Amino acid sequence: MPKISELTSATTIAGTETIPLVQSSTTKKVTADTLMGYKVFIANLTYNTTINDFQNSVMKDTIGDISFARVSAGKYTIDSSGSQFTNGKTFLIVNQNYNGDGIRDTDINLVFASQQSIQKIRVQTMNFDITTGTATIDDLLTNCTIEIRVYP
Numbered sequence: 001m002p003k004i005s006e007l008t009s010a011t012t013i014a015g016t017e018t019i020p021l022v023q024s025s026t027t028k029k030v031t032a033d034t035l036m037g038y039k040v041f042i043a044n045l046t047y048n049t050t051i052n053d054f055q056n057s058v059m060k061d062t063i064g065d066i067s068f069a070r071v072s073a074g075k076y077t078i079d080s081s082g083s084q085f086t087n088g089k090t091f092l093i094v095n096q097n098y099n100g101d102g103i104r105d106t107d108i109n110l111v112f113a114s115q116q117s118i119q120k121i122r123v124q125t126m127n128f129d130i131t132t133g134t135a136t137i138d139d140l141l142t143n144c145t146i147e148i149r150v151y152p
Contacts, residue, residue, distance in 0.1 A: 015062060039063045039084070039150045047076075047142040063150060074137035078121040078148070085118050089151040092121060095144050109140045121148075 010017075015033035022028075033039075044057040047070055054068040065082040078092075094111040112124045125140035 015060070033062050038152065041066050041148040042145070044143075044145050045141060047139060049139070063148065066148070070139075070141075074125045074139055074141075076123040076125075076141050077116075078123065080119050083118040084150055085115055085121060085148075086150055087115070087118060090115055090121070091149040091151070092123075093147040093149075094123070094141070095146075109138075110135070111140070 013032050015031060017032055018029045019032060019035065020027055021030045039062045041061050041063045042059045045068065046055045048055050052070070056068070063080065063084050065080055065084065067079045069077045069079065071077060092113045108128045108130060110126045110128050114122045116122050123141060125138060126135045127138040127140065128135045
């Protein structure tokens with residue numbers, strides 16, 4: 001059997017690969033996802049105003065059954081039909097989307113999220129102009145990356 005340093009490096013890991021692990025002097029198997037310690041959903045989101053729906057490019061999903069909906073301008077919901085959003089253990093990250101107008105570099109895109117239940121997260125987006133101090137509701141949950149983590 002070759003030394004670990006002699007093995008070929010792994011490429012992109014899906015998370016379902018079996019990895020040997022020694023636990024209490026016994027060799028057991030585990031998946032990479034189990035070692036990570038939490039479930040995760042990562043995707044690039046784009047809300048398409050023409051078809052009034054999200055077009056997602058999912059990069060990793062160990063949570064499953066996640067859906068997105070636009071309620072109104074700047075207001076969205078993220079739903080888990082399997083009640084995967086554990087209370088107090090669900091964490092949401094949304095990148096600071098570039099507003100793309102090429103004119104105002106004084107704008108900050110704000111994303112507020114609130115867990116409503118084990119099935120629903122509510123998201124509100126706003127555009128904040130730091131020069132004038134004004135905030136406007138805007139459909140900024142588009143062309144952005146989102147990550148949802150659910151800890152055990």
